[in-house]
Amino acid sequence: MVAGSSEEHCTEETLRLAYQVGWEVARSGAVLVTGGLGGVMEASSRGAKEAGGLVVGIIPHEDAYHANEHCDVVVATGIGWARNFATAYTADAIIIVGGGAGTAIEALIAYFKGKPIIALKGSGGYADEAAGRYLDDRKIVRVLAAGTPREAVALALKKLKEKEGNG
Numbered sequence: 001m002v003a004g005s006s007e008e009h010c011t012e013e014t015l016r017l018a019y020q021v022g023w024e025v026a027r028s029g030a031v032l033v034t035g036g037l038g039g040v041m042e043a044s045s046r047g048a049k050e051a052g053g054l055v056v057g058i059i060p061h062e063d064a065y066h067a068n069e070h071c072d073v074v075v076a077t078g079i080g081w082a083r084n085f086a087t088a089y090t091a092d093a094i095i096i097v098g099g100g101a102g103t104a105i106e107a108l109i110a111y112f113k114g115k116p117i118i119a120l121k122g123s124g125g126y127a128d129e130a131a132g133r134y135l136d137d138r139k140i141v142r143v144l145a146a147g148t149p150r151e152a153v154a155l156a157l158k159k160l161k162e163k164e165g166n167g
Helices: 012-027 040-050 080-090 101-112 125-130 149-166
Strands: 002-004 032-034 055-059 073-076 094-097 117-120 144-146
Touching (some): 002 012, 002 040, 012 032, 012 094, 040 055, 055 080, 080 101, 094 101, 094 125, 094 149, 101 117, 101 125, 144 149
Parallel strands (some): 002 094, 032 055, 055 073, 117 144
């Protein structure tokens, strides 16, 4: 899953990095899950589609037409921002690109579930704040810091393989 800034909070650099993360997810053969709207969600979805990948958008609205045009599968939840639980539960790992409060919520949900979380350093917002740290004193999983989109996807896949080996 890619989580990050909505369109009104994105810089051109954040969008560029999100596109590259989506591209790398698709090139790895993984399915991209996002919140299905604009900003980082749309840029990563576009990257995944242009690399031949499958994109799932889980949107807060009750009508699918609200999703960005790059989503292959739209889950129209109709539950507002509570959909952050659905996106975080659906994903096997989360890559944070930029982001604010909504991104932090998704990361914290993934954290409680012990899912791998990777923050793309240099993308701004919550990603830069969370990179390299635990999100509370329980130390469930450390948010890994990645310097590039390729490294972020590689770290997510590596952590998933490690988890499978232990599960």
